[in-house]
Amino acid sequence: MDIRPVATKPFAGQKPGTSGLRKKVDVFQQPHYLANFVQSIVNSLPRDQRDCLVVGGDGRYFNAEATQIILQVLVGNGIKQVLVGAGGLLSTPAVSHLIRKSNANGGIVLSASHNPGGPGKDFGIKFNNASGSPAPEAVTQAIYQNTQS
Structure with a gap:
C-alpha cells in the first residue's frame, strides 16, 4: 500500500457542533x-x-464515497483498527453501541439526522467519543481549531 501525504489548504466554516x-x-x-x-x-x-x-x-447519498475517504485518512494516520459497517452502513445508535462494546477510542458517524438527504441536499459527519456519546464542546472546539491550519 502506498501511503503519501497530500498537501491541502484549510476550508473556512468547518465548525462542528454537538450534532x-x-x-x-x-x-x-x-x-x-x-x-x-x-x-x-x-x-x-x-x-x-x-x-x-x-x-x-x-x-444517505454520498455515504459510500465518504466512507472510503475516511478510511484512507485513518489508514494514512496509522489508526490500528477501524470497525466499519457492511457497505459503510451503521445507524447512529449502532455506532455508539459498537464503540462501547469494542472499547474503541471513538467513532465517526455519517448522518444529517432528520435533514433531507440526496444530491444537493444535506450530509453530516460527527465524532462520538469513547463512551459512544457525541463529542463534548472541548473536543469539537479542538477539531475546529485543527481545521484552520
Whole structure:
C-alpha cells in the first residue's frame, strides 16, 4: 500500500457542533473537504487514543464515497483498527453501541439526522467519543481549531 501525504489548504466554516458538521453534499464533495475535516478529528485525538475507531453512516447519498475517504485518512494516520459497517452502513445508535462494546477510542458517524438527504441536499459527519456519546464542546472546539491550519 502506498501511503503519501497530500498537501491541502484549510476550508473556512468547518465548525462542528454537538450534532457535527452539516453542509450540502456539494460542499462535502469538494476535493479534500471531507479529508481535511477527518484529519482534524484525528489530530484532535491524543496519540494514545488512536488504536480503534468505528465508522458508519445512515446510507444517505454520498455515504459510500465518504466512507472510503475516511478510511484512507485513518489508514494514512496509522489508526490500528477501524470497525466499519457492511457497505459503510451503521445507524447512529449502532455506532455508539459498537464503540462501547469494542472499547474503541471513538467513532465517526455519517448522518444529517432528520435533514433531507440526496444530491444537493444535506450530509453530516460527527465524532462520538469513547463512551459512544457525541463529542463534548472541548473536543469539537479542538477539531475546529485543527481545521484552520
